[in-house]
Amino acid sequence: MAFSLIGSISPYVTPWRGVAALCLLPLLIVLGFYICSTPNILRDLRRRKLPPGPTGLPFIGNLFDLADSNHVKDKAIEWWQKYGDVFYTRIGGTDYIWLSSPKAVKDLMDKKSNIYSSRPPMPLAQDTASAGCRQVFMPYGPRHRTVRKISHDLLNINATAQYQPIQDVESKQLMFELLEDPNGFYDYNRRYSASLICRIIYGERIQDWTDPLIQKIFSVLINLSDISSPGVHLIDTFPALKILPQWMCNDWKNYARKICEHDSGIYLELWRDLNKKVAAGNIKPCFGKDFVEKDLEKLQMNELEAAFHTGHLIEAGAETTSAALNSLLLALTLYPEASKKAQEELDRVVGPNRLPTFEDQDKLPYLKALVKEGLRWRPPNQYGMHHAVVEDDWYEGMFIPKGAVVMLNWWAIHFNPEVWENPYDFHPERYLGHPSPAATYLNASDPSARDHFAYGAGRRVCPGIHVAERSMFINIARILWSFNISKKVVDGKTIEPETLCVPGWLSVPQKFECSIIPRSEKHAEVIRREHELTKKDI
Ligand code: HEM
Numbered sequence: 001m002a003f004s005l006i007g008s009i010s011p012y013v014t015p016w017r018g019v020a021a022l023c024l025l026p027l028l029i030v031l032g033f034y035i036c037s038t039p040n041i042l043r044d045l046r047r048r049k050l051p052p053g054p055t056g057l058p059f060i061g062n063l064f065d066l067a068d069s070n071h072v073k074d075k076a077i078e079w080w081q082k083y084g085d086v087f088y089t090r091i092g093g094t095d096y097i098w099l100s101s102p103k104a105v106k107d108l109m110d111k112k113s114n115i116y117s118s119r120p121p122m123p124l125a126q127d128t129a130s131a132g133c134r135q136v137f138m139p140y141g142p143r144h145r146t147v148r149k150i151s152h153d154l155l156n157i158n159a160t161a162q163y164q165p166i167q168d169v170e171s172k173q174l175m176f177e178l179l180e181d182p183n184g185f186y187d188y189n190r191r192y193s194a195s196l197i198c199r200i201i202y203g204e205r206i207q208d209w210t211d212p213l214i215q216k217i218f219s220v221l222i223n224l225s226d227i228s229s230p231g232v233h234l235i236d237t238f239p240a241l242k243i244l245p246q247w248m249c250n251d252w253k254n255y256a257r258k259i260c261e262h263d264s265g266i267y268l269e270l271w272r273d274l275n276k277k278v279a280a281g282n283i284k285p286c287f288g289k290d291f292v293e294k295d296l297e298k299l300q301m302n303e304l305e306a307a308f309h310t311g312h313l314i315e316a317g318a319e320t321t322s323a324a325l326n327s328l329l330l331a332l333t334l335y336p337e338a339s340k341k342a343q344e345e346l347d348r349v350v351g352p353n354r355l356p357t358f359e360d361q362d363k364l365p366y367l368k369a370l371v372k373e374g375l376r377w378r379p380p381n382q383y384g385m386h387h388a389v390v391e392d393d394w395y396e397g398m399f400i401p402k403g404a405v406v407m408l409n410w411w412a413i414h415f416n417p418e419v420w421e422n423p424y425d426f427h428p429e430r431y432l433g434h435p436s437p438a439a440t441y442l443n444a445s446d447p448s449a450r451d452h453f454a455y456g457a458g459r460r461v462c463p464g465i466h467v468a469e470r471s472m473f474i475n476i477a478r479i480l481w482s483f484n485i486s487k488k489v490v491d492g493k494t495i496e497p498e499t500l501c502v503p504g505w506l507s508v509p510q511k512f513e514c515s516i517i518p519r520s521e522k523h524a525e526v527i528r529r530e531h532e533l534t535k536k537d538i
Contacts, residue, residue: 029244039093039095046399047401048399049397049398049399050088051084051087051398051400052083053079053098054082054083056091059092060237061091062089062090063091063237066089066091069382069501069504070382070501073382073415076098076100076383076412077412079098080409080411080412085099085100085104086099086395086396093237093238094120094237094403095401095403096404096407098384098407098409099408100409101412101413101447105408105453106447106457107447108389108400108406109408110443117140118139118141118388118389119139119388120386120403122236122239123239123242124233124235124236124252124253125227128252128253128257128260129257129260130308131260131264133312134308135148136312136316137228139388146301148459150291150299151313151464154200154313154463155463155464155467156466160466164470167467167471167474168358171192171475172355172534173192174188174191175355175478175482175530176528178479178483178516182483182516182517184209185329185516187209190209190322191209191214192325192471193317193318193321193322193471194217194218194314195207195214196321196467196471197313197317197318198213198217200467201310201313202288202310203274203283217318219262219266220311220315221318223259225504225508227259229504229505233252234249235250264307267304267307267312268304270311271306274288274289287313288310316464317468319506319508320468320506323508324380326508326509327374327507327509328374330378330499330509332485333486335425338373338426338427339480341428342428343480345364345365345367349363352520352523356477358473361473367473369428369429369432370428370476371469371472372431374426374476376454377426379411379452379454380506382501382506383407383505384409385453386406387408387458388404388405388406389401389404390402408456413453414453431451437466438452438454439466439469442455442457442465481519482518482519482523482524482527483516483523484518484519485514485515485516486514487514489515497512497513498512
C-alpha cells in the first residue's frame with residue numbers, strides 16, 4: 001500500500017492528484033492501523049458469539065448514536081428493549097457490553113469483580129492529561145489497590161461519622177445563602193459540596209463562590225469533563241492509534257499535556273501549601289494532614305501522585321454531590337406533590353422550631369425515599385458506569401472479549417417499567433420498602449434487592465457513598481423544612497425549568513429557574529439563628 005501511494009505522487013501524475021494522495025495518506029495509514037489493530041471475526045471466531053446489538057457504521061461503530069450525551073439515556077433504553085439484558089455496541093476499536101439488569105450486574109461486576117473492575121485504556125484522559133494519577137480512570141491493579149485503600153481509610157463508615165459536624169455547619173450556611181439569595185441556589189449547592197470536601201481533605205473551607213480556591217477547583221473540573229466524554233477524543237476512542245505521529249490525530253498529546261500542566265499545577269500548589277501548614281502546625285485535623293505525615297516512599301508515591309490523590313478526591317466528590325442536589329431541586333420543582341408529602345412528614349417529626357438534624361433520619365422514611373428516587377431518576381453520569389474486563393469471558397452463551405468496556409446500564413435498570421411503575425415520573429413512594437442507606441443494599445445476595453445503582457458496583461463502587469448520602473439527606477431535609485419549591489412565575493407567566501444536562505460525561509443539570517421561598521417568617525428566623533450559632537464553629 002505504501003509503495004502505490006509513493007507512486008501516485010510521482011512527477012508523472014497531475015498535480016491535483018498528488019495533493020489528493022497526500023491528503024489520503026494519513027487516512028490510509030489510519031485505516032491500515034485500524035484493520036490491523038481492531039479485533040474482528042476473521043481474527044477471532046469467538047466474536048460470532050458476541051451479544052446482539054445495533055449494527056454500527058464501518059470504522060466508527062455506534063459513535064454517532066452516542067454523540068449527544070443528553071440522548072444516550074433514550075438509546076440505552078431503546079437498545080435494551082430491542083436486544084435484551086446484555087447487548088453489544090462498538091465505538092471505534094472498542095467493544096462495549098451493556099449490562100442492563102441487576103442480575104447481569106451482580107453476576108459479572110460483583111461476582112467476578114476480580115476481572116470486571118478495570119478501566120479502559122485512555123491515552124489522552126488518563127496517561128497524559130492525568131499523568132496516570134486519577135484514581136477514577138486507573139486500571140485495576142496494585143496501584144489502584146493502594147489508592148483505593150487510602151480512600152477507604154478516609155471514607156469508611158466509621159471515619160465519616162466525624163465529618164457530620166462539618167456537614168452540619170456547611171449545610172446551615174447553605175440554608176442561609178438560599179434565604180438571602182434564592183436565585184443563586186445552583187452555585188450555592190456547588191459551594192456546599194466543594195467546601196465540605198476541601199475541609200475534609202485540606203482542612204480549609206470555601207467561604208463563598210468567589211473564593212479563588214473554588215475557581216481553581218472548577219477549572220480542573222471543566223478540564224475533567226472535556227477530557228472524559230466518550231467518543232469526543234479520537235485517541236481514547238481508538239487507543240491503538242497512539243503509536244501514530246500525533247499530528248495525524250489532532251495534536252492530542254499537546255492538548256493533553258496542557259491540561260496536565262494546568263491541573264497538576266493546581267494540585268501541586270495545594271499539596272505544597274498543605275505541607276507548609278503541617279510543618280508550621282497551622283492546620284485543622286484533616287485527611288491531608290494525616291496523608292502528609294505518611295511515608296510516601298513506603299506507599300511508592302511521588303509528589304505529583306500524592307498531590308493528585310488528595311486533589312482528585314475533590315473532583316470525585318464535589319460535582320457529583322452538587323449535581324445530585326441540583327437534580328433533586330429540579331425534580332421538586334417539577335413534582336410539587338413530593339415536596340408536599342415530605343413537608344408533612346417533616347412538620348410532624350421535626351416541628352416548627354428547629355432545623356432537621358442527622359438524628360431525625362430514622363423517623364423520616366419518606367425523605368430518605370425521596371433522596372433515593374433522585375438518584376434513580378438522574379444517576380450521576382449520562383452514559384452509565386464503565387468498567388473494563390481484563391480476561392476473555394463467557395456469559396449465558398455470549399462471548400465477552402478481554403478489554404471490552406462493560407457498561408452498568410443504569411438507564412435500563414432504573415427505567416424498567418416492570419420494576420418501577422411509570423418510571424419517568426418522580427415518585428419517592430417506590431422506595432418506602434428500602435428504608436436503609438444505599439450502602440446496605442450494595443452486597444445484597446438477591447440482585448433485585450438493590451435500591452438503585454447510582455453508586456456503581458463491584459470493587460469500584462463509590463467509596464464516598466457515606467459522605468454523599470449524609471449530604472443529600474441533611475440538605476434536602478433542611479431545604480424542604482425551610483422553603484417552598486415551585487416553578488417560577490414572572491409577570492403572571494409560569495417559567496418551565498430547563499430539564500437537559502450540560503453536554504458531557506456527568507449528569508450536571510443545565511442552569512434552570514425555580515422559586516425558593518421561605519415557608520414562613522418563623523422558618524426564616526430559625527435559619528438566621530442557626531447560622532449565627534455556627535459562626536463560632538467556622
Ligand atoms: C451523590 C454523590 C455521589 C455519587 C452519585 C457518586 C457516584 C460514584 C460512581 C457511580 C462511581 C463509580 C463507581 C463504579 O465504577 O462502579 C464513583 C467513584 C468514586 N467516587 Fe463517588 N459519588 C458521589 C460522591 C462522592 C464523594 C462525596 C466522594 C469522596 C469524598 C466520592 C469519591 C469517589 C471516588 C474516589 C471514586 C473512584 C473509585 C475508584 O475508581 O476506585 N464520591 N462515585
